[in-house]
Amino acid sequence: MSWWRDRSLTLVLMALFVVCTAGQMWTGWLEYNDAQVSHRLAAVSFAGYLGTGHPWEALFENWESEFLQMAAFVLLTTRLVQKGSPESRRRGVREAYDADPREHRDTPGAPWPVRRGGIALALYEHSLSLTLLLLFAGSWIGHALGGFSALLEFAPPSLTDRAGQSGILMVCEVLERARCIPFLALKQERHEGTGQHQRSGELDLFHRQAPADAIAESAVTHLVVVL
Numbered sequence: 001m002s003w004w005r006d007r008s009l010t011l012v013l014m015a016l017f018v019v020c021t022a023g024q025m026w027t028g029w030l031e032y033n034d035a036q037v038s039h040r041l042a043a044v045s046f047a048g049y050l051g052t053g054h055p056w057e058a059l060f061e062n063w064e065s066e067f068l069q070m071a072a073f074v075l076l077t078t079r080l081v082q083k084g085s086p087e088s089r090r091r092g093v094r095e096a097y098d099a100d101p102r103e104h105r106d107t108p109g110a111p112w113p114v115r116r117g118g119i120a121l122a123l124y125e126h127s128l129s130l131t132l133l134l135l136f137a138g139s140w141i142g143h144a145l146g147g148f149s150a151l152l153e154f155a156p157p158s159l160t161d162r163a164g165q166s167g168i169l170m171v172c173e174v175l176e177r178a179r180c181i182p183f184l185a186l187k188q189e190r191h192e193g194t195g196q197h198q199r200s201g202e203l204d205l206f207h208r209q210a211p212a213d214a215i216a217e218s219a220v221t222h223l224v225v226v227l
Helices: 002-006 008-038 046-050 054-077 112-116 118-125 127-153 159-208 212-226
Strands: none
Touching: 002 008, 008 046, 008 054, 046 054, 054 127, 112 118, 118 127
16 A cells, blocks of 8 residues: 555556546547548548547647646756746755766765766756657657648648649640740741841832831831731
8 A cells, every 4th residue: 555655646647647648539539530521531430540640640749848848947947046936946055956966976876877977977967858858859750740641631632642743734834935935036036037127128218218108108017017
């Protein structure tokens, strides 16, 4: 009986964790099947639901925020002070945990990293913040993978097919533009040649016929050719 009493806090917290996780999975399964029915798809079993990305995206999203919060709290409380808070360090007071572990290297029962020193001791001194940051990074990766898997389930055709189709359309557009360039160049050259020929004809006509009505007729002819 004493064993349970000595570990009652850990056991209660673990039991609450299991109950909350199971409740989240259950409600997520019901929500997922509602979405399946609304999209005219077949409902899945609970085991089938666990094989999708939907439950893991929601689970790791919760863990992600919690581990980031705890890591920020640990890192900030090592330097910052809040008057009246029991979690804050006391300003100007050297606490027992401020002692340099290198001074206790030869103390009986000292942890192995303390006796080892070097990199092992440096990692041990920052082990809590490093562990929380690693848990946050793992949760972030799990959240991203779960979200991507859930996205692919409701995105036919797949993103790979869409990327391939986009690439094909882009290549076709480039080829179409390349095929139009010679035609446009020839058309522009033809217009330039026509303009030069027309201007030479106008000058010749101007020298031959001085009256104003001849100049007007040449201008009308030029407009008709350009159009």
